[in-house]
Structures are given as structure tokens and as C-alpha cells.
Amino acid sequence: MAPIKDQDPSKIRQTAQSFNKEKLDMSILTTQIGLEHIALVNGHANITCQCCKHSETASTKVISPTDWLVAASYLGWRHVRTEYTDIDVVCPDCVKAFHSHLIPQIKEAV
């Protein structure tokens, strides 16, 4: 590959532009969180966001990890995948932040 000083500046600019475009076209795929990401804290089902570390713990031991997973999914907790990241557990606020900041094409997988 030729040294940078030998490159045609207009070509470099084109490359930078196409890179930015790719970023804007980034798509986000949200899927169900896996049961393995529901923890038990003193017997209480718990889920923790891997972005902001926000965590929610069930108020009673009667709620099983499966129930907790269903409830979390209902509230908008998701596994988020993009071309650049793969985060197993994302809270509704962070999911929203992903969607608003990254201008994605949202594909919701059920």
C-alpha cells in the first residue's frame, strides 16, 4: 500500500464519507434476553443492564427467573445487536438511547 502522502486527497475524502454513511445506516437488532442472564440475588430474581448497570430485583422469591424474564421483556429489556456491538442485557432506557442516538433501522425480532 502506498504511503499516505502519495494518496489522492479526494479519494481519502470519499472513503471517510462512505464510512460515515455506513455508521448512519447501522441497524439494531433487538431480541429476547436469555434466561441465563437472569441472576438470583439471595433467592430473588435479578436482571442487570450491561450498559448503565441499572439493576432490578424481584420483590419476592415467589417470582421465578422465568417470570422475571417475561416481566423484563414486557417492560422493554432486550438483547441488542448491531454491526459493532452485541450486548446481552440492555434496560429499556438504554434500548431507547440506542434507537435515538444511532438513527438505526429498527428490526424487532419476535
Ligand SMILES: [Zn+2]
Ligand atoms: Zn441501561
